[in-house]
Amino acid sequence: MAALEKKIDAKFDAMQLTINNHRSTLEHLEQNATASAESVTELQAQVKSFVGQVSELTEKCTDLEGRSKRQNIRIAGIREGMENGQGAREFVAKLLMEVLGLDELPILDRAHRALRSRPEHFIARIHNGRTMENIMRKVSSQRKLTFNGRSIQIFRDYPSAVVKRWAAFARVRQILRDKPGVKFGILYPAKLRVTYSEGEKLFTDANKAWKFAVEQFGTDK
Template identity: 45%
Template sequence: MPKPDPVRSQKLSRVGPRQYSDGRPQKNLWCHSGATSVVLTTVVDSQLLYTIEIKIADATSVLRGELASLKAENDSAIVSLKNKMETNASAIVELTDAANLSSDTVRDLERSVETLRKQVTTLTEKCLDLEGRSKRNNLRVAGLKEGRENGRDTRELAAQLLKDALDLDETPLIDRAHRALRRKPGDGEPPRQLIIRLHYCHTFEDIMKKVMGTKELVYQGDKIRIFRDLLAEVAKRRAMFTPVRRMLRDKPGVRYGLLYPAKLRISHDDTEKFFTDPEEARRYVARHLEEAE
């Protein structure tokens, strides 16, 4: 029997039983040394490919699970958001209705307030007019020293004062006369004004004309001033026309006067204007009278 060739036995090798990564046995492969590398490469490639497929399958399974979990969470969140949106939409509708109702109510209240404001303004003017009419025959005398009465009735003093100071033909008939209702002034303080109510309206008008035509009034050595007994509000309104009246002074061909209670009349170039707003009167004078100069 021939002996085996030792060289051939070295070149011929046996690939023993192998297993795949999942434990499956591989067939025994006999190969010559020239084809060994090719066979081994093929086996390794197959094994790697199978391993990669397994890992891809595992990763895919994990990703699918995570995606399913994420989808479930998203679905739950979306449902919750939808519910909240529906709730918010319902609340917005209610708020819109309430806002519209409030807006309508506010408009109604504004109209009511405007109506009431006009009524209050009208009633205020009527009250001022009525109170002013109750004082339309009243005069005030400022500058008459305290104690000039000297025991006489104040009406007698007032009648004699008007006759002497204004050089009247007759002694005026006086209904009432008294000092201003405040405490008696001390030394160095101005005397209280004397308030006089005349009986006849025409007497009042005659006296006011005399006052306007007299530069200085003196009674028993006292320099006095005589003027209408005006309401505080009326006096305030009339005082607001003082700057405009100063602008009208010494204007050639311009006549002006302050009517009761507080209405400025301006006459020039056959034109007559009436103003109850001092600012409007000032603009008119600045535009039509001062620019004309």
């Protein structure tokens, strides 16, 4: 019996040692898990902060780009070679004077064709802000613009990020178009304003605007 008790005590001591080792290991793992959770929480806060900063910087860059293009126009529909050897600035100035019936040639700071993906686009910077606004008034007053028998378009050269935001409202505008008593327009940089019988609504989220338009006016079908 004494020998058996001695063996049992030895095994018990060994088991106790193992349990103590496991307990120590578990405590160590628990500490590491707590530290990891705290690190993840801290990293999540940093990522959220960085996302906000990136979003803010993106908006500032878009705003700066928009300001730099404030007196830029795009002319679409001009085939390559229509310049007939003229310089880009001279050609665009004469085109604007002819198409819009301007009293004199507008002064352009620069003019060039767009990237090769849109070779039929001319981009020009109008030197004078008043001349720029006069050009845009002329454009809006004419339903159709043509040059050498070819239909063209003249519009402001907005940043691509702004154009993409506007495009997101396309299906909403399709619903609102021709609805009795409904007026809508996009405010710069990308805010849809809808005026109807119950008042005025402003949207920066295209999905929310879509939901509103469907609930109020039905689909475009």
